[in-house]
Amino acid sequence: MEIFWYxxxxxxxxxxxxxxxxxxxxxxxxLFFAKEEKDKEVITKSAGLFWDSNEVWxxxxxxxxxxxxxxxxxxxxxxxxxxxxxxxxxxxxxxxGLEFRGQFKYQMWKDIWDKSFGVSSLLLALFFGIALGNIVxxxxxxxxxNGVSAHEGHYFFLPLWDSSxxxxxxxxxxxxxxxxxxxxxxxxxxxxxxxxxxILKTNSTINNKLKGVIFKLNIALAIxxxxxxxVWQYVxxxxxxxxxxxxxxxxFPIIYLTGLIGLFFIKKIKKDSHAFVLSxxxxxxxITSSLASLFPVILPSINDKxxxxxxxxxxxxxxxxxxxxxxxxxxxxxxxxxxxIQKRLxxxxxxxxxxxx
Amino acid sequence: xxxxIFYDRLQFAFTITxxxxxxxxxxxxxxxxxxxxxxxxxTQIEKYNNAAxxxxxxxxxxxxxxxxxxxxxxxxxxxxxxxxxxxxxxIIGQTLAMEGMFSFFLESSFLALFIFGEKLMGQxxxxxxxxxxxxxxxxxxWFILATNAWMQNPVGHEILENGKFVLxxxxxxxxxxxxxxxxxxxxxASVVTSAFVVASIxxxxxxxxxxxxxxxxxxxxxxxxxxxxxxxxxFPTGDWNAKNVAKYQPGTFAAMExxxxxxxxxxEIVLIGQPNMVDKKLDNxxxxxxxxxxxxxxxxxxQIPGMDQFEEDELPDNIPALYxxxxxxxxxxxxxxxxxxxxxxxxxxxxLYTIKPLLWTIxxxxxxxxxxxxxxxxxxxxxxxxxxxxxxxxxxxxxxxTVSSGNTLFTLLGFVALYMLLGLLFLVLVGKTINQGPTxxxx
Numbered sequence: 134m135e136i137f138w139y140x141x142x143x144x145x146x147x148x149x150x151x152x153x154x155x156x157x158x159x160x161x162x163x164l165f166f167a168k169e170e171k172d173k174e175v176i177t178k179s180a181g182l183f184w185d186s187n188e189v190w191x192x193x194x195x196x197x198x199x200x201x202x203x204x205x206x207x208x209x210x211x212x213x214x215x216x217x218x219x220x221x222x223x224x225x226x227x228x229x230g231l232e233f234r235g236q237f238k239y240q241m242w243k244d245i246w247d248k249s250f251g252v253s254s255l256l257l258a259l260f261f262g263i264a265l266g267n268i269v270x271x272x273x274x275x276x277x278x279n280g281v282s283a284h285e286g287h288y289f290f291l292p293l294w295d296s297s298x299x300x301x302x303x304x305x306x307x308x309x310x311x312x313x314x315x316x317x318x319x320x321x322x323x324x325x326x327x328x329x330x331x332i333l334k335t336n337s338t339i340n341n342k343l344k345g346v347i348f349k350l351n352i353a354l355a356i357x358x359x360x361x362x363x364v365w366q367y368v369x370x371x372x373x374x375x376x377x378x379x380x381x382x383x384x385f386p387i388i389y390l391t392g393l394i395g396l397f398f399i400k401k402i403k404k405d406s407h408a409f410v411l412s413x414x415x416x417x418x419x420i421t422s423s424l425a426s427l428f429p430v431i432l433p434s435i436n437d438k439x440x441x442x443x444x445x446x447x448x449x450x451x452x453x454x455x456x457x458x459x460x461x462x463x464x465x466x467x468x469x470x471x472x473x474i475q476k477r478l479x480x481x482x483x484x485x486x487x488x489x490x
Numbered sequence: 491x492x493x494x495i496f497y498d499r500l501q502f503a504f505t506i507t508x509x510x511x512x513x514x515x516x517x518x519x520x521x522x523x524x525x526x527x528x529x530x531x532x533t534q535i536e537k538y539n540n541a542a543x544x545x546x547x548x549x550x551x552x553x554x555x556x557x558x559x560x561x562x563x564x565x566x567x568x569x570x571x572x573x574x575x576x577x578x579x580x581i582i583g584q585t586l587a588m589e590g591m592f593s594f595f596l597e598s599s600f601l602a603l604f605i606f607g608e609k610l611m612g613q614x615x616x617x618x619x620x621x622x623x624x625x626x627x628x629x630x631x632w633f634i635l636a637t638n639a640w641m642q643n644p645v646g647h648e649i650l651e652n653g654k655f656v657l658x659x660x661x662x663x664x665x666x667x668x669x670x671x672x673x674x675x676x677x678x679a680s681v682v683t684s685a686f687v688v689a690s691i692x693x694x695x696x697x698x699x700x701x702x703x704x705x706x707x708x709x710x711x712x713x714x715x716x717x718x719x720x721x722x723x724x725f726p727t728g729d730w731n732a733k734n735v736a737k738y739q740p741g742t743f744a745a746m747e748x749x750x751x752x753x754x755x756x757x758e759i760v761l762i763g764q765p766n767m768v769d770k771k772l773d774n775x776x777x778x779x780x781x782x783x784x785x786x787x788x789x790x791x792x793q794i795p796g797m798d799q800f801e802e803d804e805l806p807d808n809i810p811a812l813y814x815x816x817x818x819x820x821x822x823x824x825x826x827x828x829x830x831x832x833x834x835x836x837x838x839x840x841x842l843y844t845i846k847p848l849l850w851t852i853x854x855x856x857x858x859x860x861x862x863x864x865x866x867x868x869x870x871x872x873x874x875x876x877x878x879x880x881x882x883x884x885x886x887x888x889x890x891x892t893v894s895s896g897n898t899l900f901t902l903l904g905f906v907a908l909y910m911l912l913g914l915l916f917l918v919l920v921g922k923t924i925n926q927g928p929t930x931x932x933x
Contacts, residue, residue, distance in 0.1 A: 182602065182606070183602075185553075185557055185598050186602060188557065189598050191561070192560075192564060192594055193587070193591055195565065195590070196590040197583075197587050199567065199575065199586055200579065200583025200587040203577075203580055203583060204576050206567075206568050206576075206579060207573065207576035207890075210565060210567075210568025210569045210575070211568060211569055214569050215897060217568075218562075218565075218569060218901045221565055225559075225908060225912070228554065228558045229554075229558065229912065232551075232554045236919055236922065237922075284891055285891070288572070288892045289892060290894075449580035449583065449656075449657075450657065452657055452660075453580045453660075461587075467591075467592070467595070467596070471600070474599070474603075475600075478603055478611070479603075
């Protein structure tokens with residue numbers, strides 16, 4: 134039952150990053166490449182029409198995590214207190230940037246919300262990557278002072294950073310050079326994904342240029358990926374164990390590689406949707422590979438006084454999980470139906486649609 | 491430790507108060523939009539369709555604000571109330587996750603279709619999407635209140651040795667005797683808010699002699715919805731809730747009603763008076779004897795326990811705030827019934843659109859349903875203190891053990907600043923939409 138919920142939450146989170154990922158990415162592209170008003174407008178529309186129905190996946194993931202793994206939910210959310218609250222603020226800034234930009238015609242008004250949307254998209258992508266970095270690195274669970282643990286085994290609190298910025302100390306902060314590398318990977322990945330979305334969804338004049346941008350970003354991503362794999366070994370020496378013992382898990386890194394290699398041929402890809410699928414594979418493969426390397430651990434402890442948080446020692450009781458399975462399947466089926474209806478009716482290029490407030 | 495609880499509570503109170511401004515309007519307004527759309531389908535008069543679309547614009551702004559201020563609510567359970575989340579997540583996680591899956595998805599998927607899809611879908615399907623938005627928003631209220639009902643009157647669980655609450659009977663979460671009355675009361679109260687907003691915009695148009703055709707439609711519809719809902723808020727739903735409080739939280743009931751001492755015979759109902767916590771009595775009291783006993787138990791001389799019957803640490807920790815919240819809610823509710831009844835009387839006599847003082851009153855009353863709704867919510871929440879889960883888990887045992895008060899204060903200040911900005915933008919946008927009016931858009 135724990136494994137089922139673990140997979141279910143993993144799927145919902147992955148869907149969230151694929152869906153909301155494209156509007157984060159659109160924000161990053163918008164920030165750096167959209168110079169003309171027409172481009173700015175269609176890009177914000179391509180994200181603005183969908184962000185709230187994408188964001189519900191985050192709410193659903195949060196709710197499911199709360200229900201299925203309450204101990205994990207409680208310790209991680211209070212442990213990463215500051216970064217999480219900052220993420221909430223950024224989500225708010227991004228949303229109002231998207232929703233309010235078109236409300237007034239003044240140039241200054243639009244500029245402010247464009248920056249709000251772009252910068253908060255960039256920072257959110259970075260923070261989500263950093264969060265993943267923290268999870269694969271592990272944290273000092275229930276910090277130990279003079280051999281005595283200061284809190285119960287699963288409670289901790291991480292400062293934003295400590296002065297050394299190193300993942301190798303006893304008390305690493307949320308931000309260190311390792312988590313920043315993972316953060317950058319997230320930014321580049323989502324930027325590629327967002328660019329593909331813009332190409333898919335709009336007739337923007339920058340679409341041709343974006344293919345070149347994707348190619349360059351893909352090179353950067355390949356370099357960052359190789360580099361991160363090397364340092365990963367230093368930060369968490371056990372990270373390859375799962376793949377060695379259960380070679381079928383290698384399917385996940387292969388999914389990632391397929392996306393990465395495929396996107397090198399971006400200029401030859403005829404159908405825009407194929408490129409979008411490839412960058413979705415990047416996200417899918419990246420998240421699942423990280424989770425597979427840890428399984429069944431969901432938050433490693435870097436001190437030896439406390440055991441790792443796993444799906445087994447943080448889960449809710451059996452009865453609750455099995456009841457939730459019943460309504461969860463019904464709920465999930467409904468969501469798929471809504472999703473298909475919505476995407477069908479709102480398919481096609483944004484520019485050709487009647488859209489306006 | 492005291493600081494930590496104080497800032498955590500203040501932050502939750504602040505963020506939920508601000509959040510609750512938006513869903514209370516969207517829940518009621520979605521019903522009125524469905525009404526306008528239905529009227530259009532039946533009569534084919536374009537005016538009704540334009541009215542539905544106009545209020546959908548206001549709905550959409552409110553919905554956005556509700557979403558962006560609602561996501562922090564879910565996260566705050568984990569960030570600020572980690573111990574509470576860990577102990578009760580197996581139970582309230584159910585209802586909160588169901589809210590996400592069953593209602594939030596429904597509402598947000600079909601909202602986009604309702605706003606952008608009229609030409610793609612045809613009128614009947616367009617009505618259907620509007621109806622699904624309404625269904626989603628009410629289902630949201632249902633699941634949130636199921637969560638709250640469990641905290642007010644915990645059912646269907648077992649407590650393990652380590653203090654964790656484990657779900658034992660899922661269906662009891664939704665057959666909780668607290669839930670249905672609280673839900674109906676809350677939904678009716680949100681219809682009151684939306685009816686006042688609609689009526690107030692109508693009054694504004696008539697007074698300014700602008701979009702007057704719509705002004706009359708909005709005012710009429712708002713007054714009819716307003717009177718029906720404000721009566722239903724008081725009776726039977728409000729009455730039903732009060733009886734539940736008396737039954738399940740007698741200490742809270744005594745504090746709400748301001749009964750410091752148990753009387754031998756029936757309890758009086760307090761109309762006016764200020765709680766004096768030093769002398770344990772009400773100052774400047776005006777009360778009518780025996781009425782409270784009758785209202786609660788239909789027996790004139792039934793004894794109702796006063797606050798003297800309870801241990802101090804079992805009573806709510808801020809009795810004056812609870813007492814005033816409750817009395818403000820009840821007082822405003824009474825005023826709403828009066829104003830709306832008067833307006834309906836003049837509507838029936840075909841004079842409403844010309845009586846300026848009444849139109850001004852309706853226009854300026856618009857903040858008060860919000861205040862009534864929020865003080866109503868405070869009554870429930872302050873009344874539950876000093877517990878998070880009534881009788882079982884104290885508030886002081888629910889906070890995040892590792893988050894310092896300095897961090898909570900910092901994030902509280904951040905939320906205050908950010909929400910000030912949001913509030914300002916919200917007013918500007920809604921003001922602009924109202925000013926533009928429901929004239930059909932050019933395509």
